[in-house]
Amino acid sequence: MKPAGNTAEMAATIERARFDAELFRRMGRSDREAFAQLYDRFSRPLFATALRILSNTAEAEDIVQDVFLALWEKATTFEPARGSAFAWAVTLTRNRAIDRVRMRKRRSELLAETTAEDAGTQPAGAGLQAGDELASKEQAGAVRAAVAALPLEQQKAVELAFFGGFTQQEIAEKLQEPLGTVKARIRRGLLKLRDTLGGRHD
Amino acid sequence: MIDDHHEELASLYALGLLEGAELASFEQELAQDPALARLVSELRESTAQLAFTAPAAAPSPALRARLLDELDTAAKWRAQGNVIAFRTPIWLPWAAAAGFAIACAWLGQLYVTSRFEAANLRDQQTLAEFKLKSANNQMEAERLVATHQLGAATEQLAALDRQLKAEGDLAKLKIATLASLAGNSPQALAVAVWSPLRQEGVLNVEKLPALAADKDYQLWLVDPQYPIPVDGGVFTVDPATGDAHITFKANRPINSVAKFAVSLERKGGVPKAEGPMVLLSQ
Numbered sequence: 001m002k003p004a005g006n007t008a009e010m011a012a013t014i015e016r017a018r019f020d021a022e023l024f025r026r027m028g029r030s031d032r033e034a035f036a037q038l039y040d041r042f043s044r045p046l047f048a049t050a051l052r053i054l055s056n057t058a059e060a061e062d063i064v065q066d067v068f069l070a071l072w073e074k075a076t077t078f079e080p081a082r083g084s085a086f087a088w089a090v091t092l093t094r095n096r097a098i099d100r101v102r103m104r105k106r107r108s109e110l111l112a113e114t115t116a117e118d119a120g121t122q123p124a125g126a127g128l129q130a131g132d133e134l135a136s137k138e139q140a141g142a143v144r145a146a147v148a149a150l151p152l153e154q155q156k157a158v159e160l161a162f163f164g165g166f167t168q169q170e171i172a173e174k175l176q177e178p179l180g181t182v183k184a185r186i187r188r189g190l191l192k193l194r195d196t197l198g199g200r201h202d
Numbered sequence: 203m204i205d206d207h208h209e210e211l212a213s214l215y216a217l218g219l220l221e222g223a224e225l226a227s228f229e230q231e232l233a234q235d236p237a238l239a240r241l242v243s244e245l246r247e248s249t250a251q252l253a254f255t256a257p258a259a260a261p262s263p264a265l266r267a268r269l270l271d272e273l274d275t276a277a278k279w280r281a282q283g284n285v286i287a288f289r290t291p292i293w294l295p296w297a298a299a300a301g302f303a304i305a306c307a308w309l310g311q312l313y314v315t316s317r318f319e320a321a322n323l324r325d326q327q328t329l330a331e332f333k334l335k336s337a338n339n340q341m342e343a344e345r346l347v348a349t350h351q352l353g354a355a356t357e358q359l360a361a362l363d364r365q366l367k368a369e370g371d372l373a374k375l376k377i378a379t380l381a382s383l384a385g386n387s388p389q390a391l392a393v394a395v396w397s398p399l400r401q402e403g404v405l406n407v408e409k410l411p412a413l414a415a416d417k418d419y420q421l422w423l424v425d426p427q428y429p430i431p432v433d434g435g436v437f438t439v440d441p442a443t444g445d446a447h448i449t450f451k452a453n454r455p456i457n458s459v460a461k462f463a464v465s466l467e468r469k470g471g472v473p474k475a476e477g478p479m480v481l482l483s484q
Contacts, residue, residue, distance in 0.1 A: 032273055035269075047260060060261070069269070098218075143254040144254065163252075184210065186213050187209050190248055
């Protein structure tokens with residue numbers, strides 16, 4: 001798999017976004033089949049994200065269920081011009097998971113736990129159709145390669161910010177770095193990811 | 203051209219890390235700057251891709267089935283809801299007006315009742331305050347009486363204590379009569395009283411011979427704990443009558459007095475009896 005950011009990968013990304021937008025349009029007309037397809041495309045990364053943040057399979061499933069029901073109910077409000085359906089779904093999932101973590105006040109303990117070894121987790125790809133699974137794997141590989149290409153200190157800052165649910169100050173304390181340094185690392189890390197993953201619109 | 207500071211704010215915003223005034227200020231700028239809005243959108247897309255860096259995991263197949271069931275159930279409810287038509291009855295406005303009138307009457311009655319109850323409560327409060335004040339006054343009066351009674355009782359107790367001490371002292375008094383020795387003053391007589399508690403005594407002497415100018419009578423107390431008599435002080439007598447009445451103290455602590463004695467000594471007294479013994483108790 002080549003790193004994302006080349007023309008083919010960008011075209012694939014745009015095609016995926018168009019397809020997702022079409023699914024949302026159909027869901028807005030109460031198309032149950034479109035919902036099932038969207039579930040097959042999004043459920044794995046959304047669940048993995050929730051599980052990474054919460055470290056609890058049952059709670060992660062609760063969050064994913066809530067998010068998909070919200071997507072179904074708000075499908076008519078989705079506007080492709082404001083961002084991709086996937087970005088919207090990830091934002092909903094992440095915000096709800098972080099809210100739950102904050103409510104439990106156990107986030108530092110949870111982050112230390114390993115999610116991949118969670119006993120209740122299904123094997124990756126379970127319930128997905130072959131095409132979706134392959135596309136998802138390719139996408140995941142490209143993103144992981146892009147993150148791995150970041151300097152280690154930028155990786156740490158970005159991962160803590162995305163999965164930790166910490167404030168800026170808390171991230172600086174965790175990394176034992178000045179707040180300004182941490183902000184700069186997050187800025188450089190995200191800009192580089194954007195350039196690598198082809199998120200730039202121009 | 204977006205500067206570093208705004209790129210930084212956009213990155214933090216995309217990750218949901220802006221808060222409070224910083225967040226409000228940035229959102230205001232965002233609404234007015236399309237380039238900034240586009241950067242935020244791009245960064246949000248990149249940020250969302252981070253979901254793929256989480257360790258691979260999939261929800262249970264049951265979740266998919268559960269979600270689809272929920273959609274079906276919701277669709278059924280919606281369908282049932284759609285077939286029920288609702289037509290406004292003709293009597294509804296009259297019923298609403300009647301309901302409003304009843305509600306007004308009820309609220310009016312409630313208002314009057316509340317006012318009456320409030321006045322009642324105020325009266326009860328005044329009465330309770332008056333009772334409280336009376337109770338406080340009574341308690342203060344009782345406190346004063348009790349203080350006075352306590353003072354009197356303390357005084358009585360102190361008097362009783364003094365009386366008991368005096369009686370105890372009296373019981374322990376040593377009283378002795380002293381008589382003449384060897385016929386040198388045959389009519390002389392003395393009575394000595396010694397208080398062990400106070401360590402002092404009284405001596406009453408009659409008809410002792412008058413003293414020469416260079417002489418004094420000296421009183422002695424015989425205490426078995428000492429090898430020689432203890433000095434009780436010197437005294438003189440009235441040259442005309444030979445009488446004397448003195449209060450004396452021993453020059454050493456006295457445990458018990460076995461005898462009293464009076465000797466004739468040189469003026470000012472001596473530490474150890476030297477002169478003739480003129481009186482001795484039995």
